Amino acid sequence: MTAAAGYNFAYLDENTKRMIRRALLKAVAIPGHQVPFGSREMPLPYGWGTGGIQVTASIIGPDDTLKVIDQGADDTTNAVSIRRFFARVAGVATTERTSEASIIQTRHRIPETPLREGQILVYQVPMPEPLFRLEPRVAETKRMHALADYGLMHVKLYEDIARHGHIAISYNYPVMVNGRYLMAPSPIPAFDNPKMDRMPALQLFGAGREKRIYAVPPYTPVRSLDFEDHPFVPIRADAACALCGSRESYLDEVVTDDRGGRIFVCSDTDYCRERQAAQRRDAAE
Amino acid sequence: MAYVAVKGGEQAIENAHAWLAEVRRGDPAVPELSLAQIEQQMSLAVDRVMAEGSCYDRGLAALAVKQARGDLIEAAFLLRAYRTTLPRFGASLPVDTGAMRVRRRISATYKDLPGGQVLGPTFDYTHRLLDFALAAEGEPPPPAPEAPAEETAMPRVTGILAQEGLMAPEAQSDAEPGDLTRQPLAFPADRSLRLQALARGDEGFLLALGYSTQRGYGNAHPFVGEIRMGEVSVELVPPELGFPIEIGEITVTECQMVNQFAGSKTEPPQFTRGYGLVFGQGERKAMAMALVDRSLRSAELGEEATAPAQQQEFVLYHCDNVEATGFVEHLKLPHYVDFQSELEKVRQMRATAMREAAE
Numbered sequence: 159m160t161a162a163a164g165y166n167f168a169y170l171d172e173n174t175k176r177m178i179r180r181a182l183l184k185a186v187a188i189p190g191h192q193v194p195f196g197s198r199e200m201p202l203p204y205g206w207g208t209g210g211i212q213v214t215a216s217i218i219g220p221d222d223t224l225k226v227i228d229q230g231a232d233d234t235t236n237a238v239s240i241r242r243f244f245a246r247v248a249g250v251a252t253t254e255r256t257s258e259a260s261i262i263q264t265r266h267r268i269p270e271t272p273l274r275e276g277q278i279l280v281y282q283v284p285m286p287e288p289l290f291r292l293e294p295r296v297a298e299t300k301r302m303h304a305l306a307d308y309g310l311m312h313v314k315l316y317e318d319i320a321r322h323g324h325i326a327i328s329y330n331y332p333v334m335v336n337g338r339y340l341m342a343p344s345p346i347p348a349f350d351n352p353k354m355d356r357m358p359a360l361q362l363f364g365a366g367r368e369k370r371i372y373a374v375p376p377y378t379p380v381r382s383l384d385f386e387d388h389p390f391v392p393i394r395a396d397a398a399c400a401l402c403g404s405r406e407s408y409l410d411e412v413v414t415d416d417r418g419g420r421i422f423v424c425s426d427t428d429y430c431r432e433r434q435a436a437q438r439r440d441a442a443e
Numbered sequence: 444m445a446y447v448a449v450k451g452g453e454q455a456i457e458n459a460h461a462w463l464a465e466v467r468r469g470d471p472a473v474p475e476l477s478l479a480q481i482e483q484q485m486s487l488a489v490d491r492v493m494a495e496g497s498c499y500d501r502g503l504a505a506l507a508v509k510q511a512r513g514d515l516i517e518a519a520f521l522l523r524a525y526r527t528t529l530p531r532f533g534a535s536l537p538v539d540t541g542a543m544r545v546r547r548r549i550s551a552t553y554k555d556l557p558g559g560q561v562l563g564p565t566f567d568y569t570h571r572l573l574d575f576a577l578a579a580e581g582e583p584p585p586p587a588p589e590a591p592a593e594e595t596a597m598p599r600v601t602g603i604l605a606q607e608g609l610m611a612p613e614a615q616s617d618a619e620p621g622d623l624t625r626q627p628l629a630f631p632a633d634r635s636l637r638l639q640a641l642a643r644g645d646e647g648f649l650l651a652l653g654y655s656t657q658r659g660y661g662n663a664h665p666f667v668g669e670i671r672m673g674e675v676s677v678e679l680v681p682p683e684l685g686f687p688i689e690i691g692e693i694t695v696t697e698c699q700m701v702n703q704f705a706g707s708k709t710e711p712p713q714f715t716r717g718y719g720l721v722f723g724q725g726e727r728k729a730m731a732m733a734l735v736d737r738s739l740r741s742a743e744l745g746e747e748a749t750a751p752a753q754q755q756e757f758v759l760y761h762c763d764n765v766e767a768t769g770f771v772e773h774l775k776l777p778h779y780v781d782f783q784s785e786l787e788k789v790r791q792m793r794a795t796a797m798r799e800a801a802e
Contacts, residue, residue, distance in 0.1 A: 194627040196625045203765075206769060235777075238456060266778070297630040297756065324792075329780070329781040330781075347783070347784040393787050408783075
């Protein structure tokens with residue numbers, strides 16, 4: 159399959175890609191720091207992954223293999239739409255297998271299968287500013303980042319503990335990158351946060367509407383904020399996947415009837431399918 | 444029965460698009476709208492789409508209106524997404540609205556003035572009674588009476604005030620203005636950037652903000668110094684020629700609001716300007732823009748910023764309807780994963796609360 163006629167490879171023109179790559183290089187050089195960039199209007203709506211799409215479009219080459227997931231799944235409608243977009247404008251190979259992909263664009267999850275060196279994980283980010291619920295003025299949060307003035311967030315976490323007994327953030331749980339910048343990991347469940355720490359793959363974050371790019375280079379320490387006496391605890395549903403039996407993966411709850419019936423299944427469809435295939439192979443042997 | 448994970452997003456999307464194409468066309472027994480019909484008979488919709496889509500092309504705007512089934516925000520989005528792929532080969536010279544071929548020009552501050560008041564094609568003073576005669580397709584109306592064009596110049600009202608020193612002069616600069624489609628907004632944003640953002644901002648949002656300044660949220664005392672609508676020339680200096688050539692003509696609406704300013708330690712009491720300029724015939728938008736422009740000048744005029752319309756970040760980050768509609772509507776995308784973690788968290792917190800209540 160070749161790229162769509164009338165458009166440059168991967169949709170963006172080369173000057174725009176160069177501008178975005180410069181922002182990416184700066185972001186990699188200052189892990190966790192938000193770099194403003196001249197985000198373009200994309201043919202998909204803002205809030206639907208335009209930042210991730212622009213990052214992917216600027217780094218993808220004809221030899222890349224792209225995987226796109228939304229909520230951990232390859233076949234959610236928006237993931238299908240973005241994968242088709244790149245198949246159309248870049249003509250690149252796509253895959254649903256985490257291990258086969260060189261670039262994985264994601265919304266709201268980190269794959270269960272550990273990523274390796276050379277892979278790139280591109281996150282779609284709705285709100286890049288980790289402090290925005292506490293301080294909506296960007297001019298002010300910029301100053302706070304410059305001074306590493308993160309007291310406001312620590313107070314918020316402390317107040318959660320005082321009020322509820324534990325920190326009441328379950329997703330988009332703030333992390334400290336390389337001991338310097340407070341960063342929004344995008345709305346991944348807090349369960350996924352530990353996977354970011356010293357990940358061998360490069361992690362890139364694109365926020366199109368907010369016009370910010372940030373990055374976590376391979377093997378960078380990423381620590382979820384916590385207190386010595388209230389350590390960070392990732393949570394998942396206390397159940398096993400109804401399809402593959404996993405007790406380690408992050409689960410989606412599926413309501414099966416209107417009498418309270420529900421089961422749990424892996425949110426990472428590729429991980430679940432691989433496990434089921436392995437189980438079938440084992441049973442056949 | 445074993446649970447089978449939901450599949451079929453790809454097929455569902457294709458089917459949805461086919462259905463959309465069908466309802467866009469509507470009943471095939473009804474004649475299809477032509478782009479010329481939209482351009483001519485829905486001309487204010489076309490103007491609005493050009494303004495908020497930041498692209499002056501009536502044909503493309505008409506196509507966007509047709510493709511968007513008349514949803515003007517969707518149409519502006521289509522036009523923006525097209526615009527962003529266009530190459531840039533230069534910047535025009537500033538358009539001179541003083542030399543406009545005026546079709547409408549009114550002032551609320553002077554009863555009469557050089558060039559006179561010209562009502563032009565306006566809804567003002569129409570009685571808003573549904574005209575049932577329009578429901579039946581009939582003959583086109585007779586041509587409107589025409590007077591011979593007057594050669595008198597139409598100086599801007601703000602210029603008349605400025606001659607007396609009553610109008611605060613604007614900061615003049617030949618520096619190249621910023622471009623918010625290439626560089627993200629940074630705050631504080633200078634006036635040229637603010638006006639850029641407002642010019643492509645949502646009419647409804649700016650209307651409500653402008654209205655709020657009249658109702659006490661921002662302490663405005665505006666007068667319509669002048670509104671003018673008509674055609675202006677667009678000139679470009681090609682580098683190989685070195686002198687300006689006219690490359691075309693566009694229709695714009697300009698509004699200059701005159702506001703009282705009590706003066707400060709360094710400035711005598713005088714009038715200050717709120718400025719609005721939009722593509723096409725967009726008077727409501729130009730007026731709202733002028734009100735909001737003036738209230739966003741609070742910082743430079745040493746006024747206390749207490750109202751939403753005076754806060755740059757609030758106004759400029761939220762006035763873009765393509766950004767706003769995308770983010771609001773993204774809430775319909777799946778959020779199972781986050782919701783699941785919220786479920787677990789709420790269950791955990793409820794268990795703690797109930798245990799404590801029982802103790």
